[in-house]
Amino acid sequence: MTTTEQTTAPVAPRPATGIIPLPxxxxxxxxxxxxxxxxxxxxxxxxxxxxxxxxxxxxxxxxxxxxxxxxxxxxxxxxxxxxxxxxxxxxxxxxxxxxxxxxxxxxxxxxxxxxxxxxxxxxxxxxxxxxxxxxxxxxxxxxxxxxxxxxxxxxxxxxxxxxxxxxxxxxxxxxxxxxxxxxxxxxxxxxxxxxxxxxxxxxxxxxxxxxxxxxxxxxxxxxxxxxxxxxxxxxxxxxxxxKHKNVTVTAAFVAAFTFPFTQTNDAYATIGTNILIFATVALGLNVVVGLAGLLDLGYVAFLGVGAYTAALVSGSPSSTIGIQLPFWAAVLAGAAASLIFGIVIGAPTLRLHGDYLAIVTLGFGEIFRLAVQNMDGVSGPNVTNGPNGIPNIPELEIFGFNLGESHTILGVELGKFSNYYLLMLVFTIIVVTVFRRSDQSRIGRAWVAIREDETAARAMGINAFRLKLLAFALGATLAGMAGTVQAHVTTTVTPTEFKFVEAVPPNSAFLLAAVILGGMGTVSGPLIGASLLYLIPAKLQFMSDYQLLLFGVALVLLMRFRPEGLIADRRKQLEFHSADQPGPGSPPKGDTSLSKAGV
Known part of the structure; x- marks a missing residue:
C-alpha cells in the first residue's frame, strides 16, 4: 500500500460500547x-x-x-x-x-x-x-x-x-x-x-x-x-x-368522555374540569402565539371578559345588571364581548412587533384587572362590584338538566363537577375543531408565513395586519367562550383571578408556558402542557411556597433539553435539532442555510 493510500484509507468506526466494560x-x-x-x-x-x-x-x-x-x-x-x-x-x-x-x-x-x-x-x-x-x-x-x-x-x-x-x-x-x-x-x-x-x-x-x-x-x-x-x-x-385522523380525534374524545365515569370522588373530577378550562384557553392562545407568532402576555384578560359577561347576565343576586339569559345566549354574549375587546385592543397595537407588542399586551392585561377592580361605584361606575367580584352565580340548567345536582348516567352517579366536565368537553371539541380547520386552511398557512417571516409574507401579497387582527380576535373569542363556563364552575368571579402571574392557574404566564411546554402550533401540545401545569400544583400543594421557583427551574430545563416542546411539529424539530441529527437530505453540521430560509 502506498503512502497516499495509507493516509486516505477509511477509519473503522468506533464500536458502540457501554460505559461499564461488560460484554x-x-x-x-x-x-x-x-x-x-x-x-x-x-x-x-x-x-x-x-x-x-x-x-x-x-x-x-x-x-x-x-x-x-x-x-x-x-x-x-x-x-x-x-x-x-x-x-x-x-x-x-x-x-x-x-x-x-x-x-x-x-x-x-x-x-x-x-x-x-x-x-x-x-x-x-x-x-x-x-x-x-x-x-x-x-x-x-x-x-x-x-x-x-x-x-x-x-x-x-x-x-x-x-x-x-x-x-x-x-x-x-x-x-x-x-x-x-x-x-x-x-x-x-x-x-x-x-x-x-x-x-x-x-x-x-x-x-x-x-x-x-x-x-x-x-x-x-x-x-x-x-x-x-x-x-x-x-x-x-x-x-x-x-393515516386515520378522524378515528384518532374520535378515540381521544371518547377517552376523555369516559374519564368522569371512572371517578368515585367528585373532588378529582374538579381537577379534570379545571384542566379542561385551562387547556381550552391555552389552545385559544395557541392560535395567537403558535400559528400567528404574536406574543400575547395579557391573554387571560379575554378569559376575564367572558367570565364577567356571563356572571353579569347569569341572574346572580350580586349582578348590577339584574337580568338572566339562557346559557346559550350567555355564551354568545361572552364570546362577543371578548371578540369586541380583541378587536379594540388589537387594531391599534398589532402594528407593533416582538417585545413591543408583548409589553402592550401585558399592559392591557393589567389595565383590565385594575379596571374591573375599580368599577365598584366609588372609584368608578358600579358594574363589577370592585374587589368583591360577582358571587352566588347560579348553577346552569340546560334542557331541564341542572348541572349543580347529582345525576345517574349509565348506572354511574355523576356529581356537579363531573357534569361541568362533560359540558366543558363539548366546548373543547368546538375549540379543537376551530383550531384544526384554521390551521389547515389558507388563512392558517398565511399565519404560519407571517410567524416565520413577516417581511417575506408581505412581499408575497399577504395582508399581515388584517390576518394578525383576525388571529387576535379569534383567540379572544375562544377565551371568552371558555370564561363563560369558568364563571359557573367557580360560582364567583373576582379580579384576583386574572393576574399575569398567580400561584393558581390559569393566568397569562402559565397559559403561555402551557403552549410553549406542550408545543406551539399543535393541537395536543397545549392540552398536555396545560394538564401538567395544573395537575402538578394541585397534587403538590405542600410545595405552594416554592411553586414559582420550581416553575422557573422547569422552564430552564425544558429550554435546555426540549426547546421545541413535548409535542413538536416537524418544522420545530428541524429548527432545533437538524444540526444535531442530520438525516437524509439534511445539510451538514454547521450549515445554517436552511434554518435561515425558515425550513
Whole structure:
C-alpha cells in the first residue's frame, strides 16, 4: 500500500460500547436478572409500620409506591428481552434497542430510591426498612449499573463516552425500522388501545391520594414516556394516527368522555374540569402565539371578559345588571364581548412587533384587572362590584338538566363537577375543531408565513395586519367562550383571578408556558402542557411556597433539553435539532442555510 493510500484509507468506526466494560450478552443478562429481582422485591414488605401511606407492610401484595416500582421493573424486563431478540417481543423495539432499557432502568431506580428515602425521612431513619425495601434498592441499583454496560444504539465517539453525554445522547429520538403493513382494522384497534392506556395513566395520576405517590408516579412517567418514545413505538403510532385522523380525534374524545365515569370522588373530577378550562384557553392562545407568532402576555384578560359577561347576565343576586339569559345566549354574549375587546385592543397595537407588542399586551392585561377592580361605584361606575367580584352565580340548567345536582348516567352517579366536565368537553371539541380547520386552511398557512417571516409574507401579497387582527380576535373569542363556563364552575368571579402571574392557574404566564411546554402550533401540545401545569400544583400543594421557583427551574430545563416542546411539529424539530441529527437530505453540521430560509 502506498503512502497516499495509507493516509486516505477509511477509519473503522468506533464500536458502540457501554460505559461499564461488560460484554453485551453479560450486560443484557445482568440487566434482565436485576429487573426480575426488583420486580420480585415488590411482593415483600418494605416497612414494618402502616404509618407510611400506601401500606407497604404486606407480603405478597404490592401497594402504593411498590406498584410503581413493579411497573418500571416489568417494562425494563420486557424491553431488555425484546432487545435480546426474544420471539414475540421484538415489536416492542422497532427503533432503539438498548437506550430504552437504560432509561427505564434509570426511571425504576429513581422511583425506588425515592420511595426508600421517603420512608426513611417520614418514619425517622433507615432502620424502618424491611428486607424487601433493601432488596428493591440494591436490585434497582444493580439493574442501572448493568444497563450502563449495554452497547449504545449508535456509535459513541469522543467525549460522548462519558456517563452524562451517554444519557443526553440516549434521549435523542430514534429512526425506527419500517413497519410491516397492517390491516386498517388492526391499526384502528392499536389507536384505541393507545388512548385507553393514556386514559388509564391520566386517571391514575389524578387519583393519587398522597404526594409521595404522585411524585413517584411523575418520576416513572417522565422516564417511561421518554423510553417508550426511544423504542420507536411513538413513530409507529404517529404513522397510524396520521393515516386515520378522524378515528384518532374520535378515540381521544371518547377517552376523555369516559374519564368522569371512572371517578368515585367528585373532588378529582374538579381537577379534570379545571384542566379542561385551562387547556381550552391555552389552545385559544395557541392560535395567537403558535400559528400567528404574536406574543400575547395579557391573554387571560379575554378569559376575564367572558367570565364577567356571563356572571353579569347569569341572574346572580350580586349582578348590577339584574337580568338572566339562557346559557346559550350567555355564551354568545361572552364570546362577543371578548371578540369586541380583541378587536379594540388589537387594531391599534398589532402594528407593533416582538417585545413591543408583548409589553402592550401585558399592559392591557393589567389595565383590565385594575379596571374591573375599580368599577365598584366609588372609584368608578358600579358594574363589577370592585374587589368583591360577582358571587352566588347560579348553577346552569340546560334542557331541564341542572348541572349543580347529582345525576345517574349509565348506572354511574355523576356529581356537579363531573357534569361541568362533560359540558366543558363539548366546548373543547368546538375549540379543537376551530383550531384544526384554521390551521389547515389558507388563512392558517398565511399565519404560519407571517410567524416565520413577516417581511417575506408581505412581499408575497399577504395582508399581515388584517390576518394578525383576525388571529387576535379569534383567540379572544375562544377565551371568552371558555370564561363563560369558568364563571359557573367557580360560582364567583373576582379580579384576583386574572393576574399575569398567580400561584393558581390559569393566568397569562402559565397559559403561555402551557403552549410553549406542550408545543406551539399543535393541537395536543397545549392540552398536555396545560394538564401538567395544573395537575402538578394541585397534587403538590405542600410545595405552594416554592411553586414559582420550581416553575422557573422547569422552564430552564425544558429550554435546555426540549426547546421545541413535548409535542413538536416537524418544522420545530428541524429548527432545533437538524444540526444535531442530520438525516437524509439534511445539510451538514454547521450549515445554517436552511434554518435561515425558515425550513
Amino acid at each position: 453485551p450478552a453479560a450486560a443484557r443478562t445482568a440487566t434482565a436478572a436485576g429487573a426480575l429481582l426488583t420486580l420480585a422485591s415488590t411482593f415483600l414488605a418494605w416497612t414494618w409500620t402502616a404509618e407510611f401511606p400506601g401500606d407497604l407492610t404486606v407480603n405478597g401484595y404490592p401497594g402504593g409506591l411498590q406498584v410503581l416500582t413493579l411497573t418500571g421493573a416489568l417494562l425494563t424486563l420486557l424491553i431488555t428481552l425484546s432487545a435480546h431478540g426474544v420471539r414475540g417481543l421484538t415489536w416492542l423495539t422497532p427503533g432503539g434497542k438498548h437506550s430504552p432499557v437504560l432509561l427505564l432502568a434509570l426511571g425504576t431506580f429513581a422511583t425506588t430510591w425515592y420511595a426508600v428515602i421517603a420512608i426513611a425521612v417520614n418514619l425517622g431513619g433507615l432502620a424502618n426498612l424491611e428486607p424487601g425495601g433493601w432488596i428493591a434498592a440494591l436490585a434497582s441499583l444493580a439493574t442501572l449499573v448493568a444497563a450502563l454496560g449495554l452497547p449504545a444504539d449508535t456509535p459513541l465517539e469522543g467525549d460522548r463516552t462519558t456517563p452524562w453525554k451517554r444519557f443526553t445522547h440516549t434521549f435523542k429520538a430514534p429512526t425506527p425500522e419500517p413497519a410491516a403493513p397492517l390491516p386498517s382494522w388492526a391499526e384502528i384497534v392499536i389507536i384505541a388501545i393507545a388512548f385507553g392506556l393514556g386514559l388509564f395513566v391520566f386517571t391514575y395520576g389524578i387519583d393519587t391520594e398522597y404526594a409521595e405517590l404522585f411524585i413517584g408516579f411523575m418520576l416513572l412517567v417522565c422516564f417511561g414516556a421518554t423510553a417508550l418514545a426511544r423504542t420507536g413505538l411513538n413513530h409507529r403510532l404517529a404513522s397510524y394516527t396520521a
